[in-house]
Amino acid sequence: MTKFNLQSMIDKIEDxxxxxGEVYDGIxxxxxxxxxxxxxxxVINILRDHxxxxxxxxxxxxxxxxxxxxxxxxxxxxxxxxxxxxMKLPTSTPQLTSIIDFLPGADFYEREVAExxxxxxxxxxxxxxxxxxxxxxxxxxxxxxxxxxxx
Amino acid sequence: xxxxxxEKTYRWAQKNSLWVIHFNTGGCNGCDIEIxxxxxxxxxxxxxxxxxxxxxxHADVLLCTGPVTKQTRDGLWQIYTQMPSPKYVVAVGSCSNxxxxxxxxxxxxxxxxxxxxxxxxxPGCPCRPEAIINALLTLRERITSGDKI
Amino acid sequence: xxxxxxxxxxxxxxxxxxxxxxxxxxxxxxVLGGSMRLGYVHRGIERLAEQxxxxxxxxxxxxxxxxxxxxxxxxxxxxxxxxxGIEIPPRAQYIRALMCELERIHSHLLWLGxxxxxxxxETIFMHAWHDRESSLDIMxxxxxxxxxxxxxxxxxxxxxxxxxxxxxxxxxISNLRTQVEGLLNVIETEPALHARTQGVAPVSAEMxxxxxxxxxxxxxxGVDIDLRRDDPLPPYDQLEFKVITHADGDAWARTLVRAxxxxxxxxLCDTIMRDMPDGEVLVRAPRKVPPGEAIIRSEAPRGEVFYxxxxxxxxxxxxxxxxxxxLSALSMIxxxxxxxxxxxxxxxxxxxxxxxxxxxx
Numbered sequence: 176m177t178k179f180n181l182q183s184m185i186d187k188i189e190d191x192x193x194x195x196g197e198v199y200d201g202i203x204x205x206x207x208x209x210x211x212x213x214x215x216x217x218v219i220n221i222l223r224d225h226x227x228x229x230x231x232x233x234x235x236x237x238x239x240x241x242x243x244x245x246x247x248x249x250x251x252x253x254x255x256x257x258x259x260x261x262m263k264l265p266t267s268t269p270q271l272t273s274i275i276d277f278l279p280g281a282d283f284y285e286r287e288v289a290e291x292x293x294x295x296x297x298x299x300x301x302x303x304x305x306x307x308x309x310x311x312x313x314x315x316x317x318x319x320x321x322x323x324x325x326x
Numbered sequence: 327x328x329x330x331x332x333e334k335t336y337r338w339a340q341k342n343s344l345w346v347i348h349f350n351t352g353g354c355n356g357c358d359i360e361i362x363x364x365x366x367x368x369x370x371x372x373x374x375x376x377x378x379x380x381x382x383x384h385a386d387v388l389l390c391t392g393p394v395t396k397q398t399r400d401g402l403w404q405i406y407t408q409m410p411s412p413k414y415v416v417a418v419g420s421c422s423n424x425x426x427x428x429x430x431x432x433x434x435x436x437x438x439x440x441x442x443x444x445x446x447x448x449p450g451c452p453c454r455p456e457a458i459i460n461a462l463l464t465l466r467e468r469i470t471s472g473d474k475i
Numbered sequence: 476x477x478x479x480x481x482x483x484x485x486x487x488x489x490x491x492x493x494x495x496x497x498x499x500x501x502x503x504x505x506v507l508g509g510s511m512r513l514g515y516v517h518r519g520i521e522r523l524a525e526q527x528x529x530x531x532x533x534x535x536x537x538x539x540x541x542x543x544x545x546x547x548x549x550x551x552x553x554x555x556x557x558x559x560g561i562e563i564p565p566r567a568q569y570i571r572a573l574m575c576e577l578e579r580i581h582s583h584l585l586w587l588g589x590x591x592x593x594x595x596x597e598t599i600f601m602h603a604w605h606d607r608e609s610s611l612d613i614m615x616x617x618x619x620x621x622x623x624x625x626x627x628x629x630x631x632x633x634x635x636x637x638x639x640x641x642x643x644x645x646x647x648i649s650n651l652r653t654q655v656e657g658l659l660n661v662i663e664t665e666p667a668l669h670a671r672t673q674g675v676a677p678v679s680a681e682m683x684x685x686x687x688x689x690x691x692x693x694x695x696x697g698v699d700i701d702l703r704r705d706d707p708l709p710p711y712d713q714l715e716f717k718v719i720t721h722a723d724g725d726a727w728a729r730t731l732v733r734a735x736x737x738x739x740x741x742x743l744c745d746t747i748m749r750d751m752p753d754g755e756v757l758v759r760a761p762r763k764v765p766p767g768e769a770i771i772r773s774e775a776p777r778g779e780v781f782y783x784x785x786x787x788x789x790x791x792x793x794x795x796x797x798x799x800x801x802l803s804a805l806s807m808i809x810x811x812x813x814x815x816x817x818x819x820x821x822x823x824x825x826x827x828x829x830x831x832x833x834x835x836x
Binding site for chain 2: 514520539608832835
Binding site: 279 | 771
């Protein structure tokens with residue numbers, strides 16, 4: 176399986192979006208690129224069209240302990256080796272564009288991240304809950320827990 | 327006198343043909359595959375008259391695994407109410423006893439006895455097929471002695 | 476024109492070993508489509524993992540799924556060891572791989588029995604599960620547990636193999652190979668099985684890519700991915716094995732891929748036992764993990780398992796993200812259900828080898 180060339184990927188992203196691609200080297204084992212949330216669909220199209228990289232392993236979201244006003248969202252792709260797209264969204268209005276039109280496999284991932292972190296996906300009719308029980312009343316379970324944790 | 331004989335025969339028939347229904351209330355599957363193992367040649371509970379049933383209306387014993395997630399609570403209650411009396415509930419594995427490793431999770435009730443009256447508890451994570459057979463034999467003895475909570 | 480009706484399946488159903496709710500739309504004998512509701516097995520493991528320390532999490536992660544428990548802890552332990560910057564001894568790597576392959580054998584034989592039961596071939600179910608007991612015996616003899624082994628620790632594995640155990644493993648694998656070859660012979664020649672599975676619910680390679688499906692289902696549609704070869708954890712980079720693919724993508728291809736993978740796993744077990752180096756099996760690992768993030772992928776019996784782990788320098792992880800292979804396979808079910816017959820529903824569901832506990836976490 177041929178592995179992609181990271182530098183040529185960054186160059187292509189810079190050509191298409193005008194923003195210089197920034198590599199984040201904090202993640203052990205996966206190449207990671209910072210992108211802006213509104214560039215998501217363009218970058219995924221570049222990955223698919225130029226690098227044949229369309230296998231989306233997961234969408235991870237998290238909130239760092241010292242940054243409650245930001246939600247980090249990562250799209251993990253894989254082609255020979257892992258490539259992760261890292262975005263930061265504001266906690267007050269976390270919004271992303273849905274990619275289920277051309278990648279139906281992302282449906283479950285988007286629904287899970289939407290219910291767990293309150294992220295709003297545009298471009299899809301509805302985002303029904305995936306895992307939380309029908310009678311769940313407490314809002315996104317991963318947000319705002321630090322106030323309740325006894326640690 | 328006649329009533330005694332009838333009751334004894336009834337209990338003998340019941341203990342020798344315990345039909346079980348198995349419901350997974352959100353467990354990891356470890357206990358479930360050990361329960362399925364009972365039906366296979368090495369453990370073979372059919373020699374004790376125990377067979378697995380698909381419908382709650384045909385079953386005497388409810389074998390419950392899993393810590394009872396909130397989503398399965400209604401399903402568990404419905405199965406229990408559909409079973410005809412006399413019915414018995416066996417909590418298989420640490421999760422259905424107390425919630426197991428998932429105790430404290432916000433989507434888990436924490437054990438079958440939070441919802442249903444349990445007759446036999448089987449500890450273990452997962453419990454061995456021999457332990458499940460032992461539990462079913464214990465249940466048979468309680469049926470013979472007429473002891474039902 | 477017959478009316479369209481919807482049949483609910485689950486959460487309790489003889490077809491399903493785990494709670495899962497599906498609504499299948501049919502018209503006469505033809506299935507039009509369906510939808511499903513997950514979440515019955517959602518125990519909030521990712522949230523629980525943040526409240527416990529790294530060592531307690533090994534026990535928690537093992538119970539994400541009972542069938543593929545070892546590969547989950549293997550991936551998690553490799554992620555923690557990456558953050559700690561330690562490398563486990565080679566003998567421990569080989570023992571982890573041995574348990575992974577034994578788990579693959581037991582999982583595929585389990586699946587074979589379930590498929591045979593749904594198709595009506597009860598004898599194959601009994602034989603497959605009886606033969607599966609041999610692999611559980613090996614795992615119990617070396618680790619102490621049949622289904623949950625507590626084999627992994629951060630820094631290595633919790634047991635070593637002596638000469639007598641190594642000999643027992645070799646002879647049991649040899650016996651099991653004879654049994655599995657007998658089963659394979661039956662599967663490859665049994666006309667009833669062919670009739671029920673050939674041509675049923677074919678899945679194209681393009682659909683596999685669109686739904687991000689992994690594992691034997693992908694390999695049965697000609698998509699040649701296997702993380703043991705493509706992104707190997709040690710010691711798979713030093714082991715030789717075949718990756719089985721078939722091109723047709725129907726239920727028969729999925730059956731063949733898993734059945735033949737069982738044979739490959741038996742061969743891999745022999746290779747691992749032959750090549751296993753001597754040495755210790757555990758190195759000491761600190762309790763506090765320095766801040767950092769790590770991603771580790773591995774190949775479970777059902778496909779790609781992915782762990783993202785972030786540490787903030789304390790004794791508890793800051794974030795554990797788990798992706799399991801069945802999640803994408805489940806998302807493909809409604810598309811697979813379109814245009815099959817009602818009688819094929821069990822074959823389609825069995826061919827996916829569902830592990831809802833994995834998907835819901």
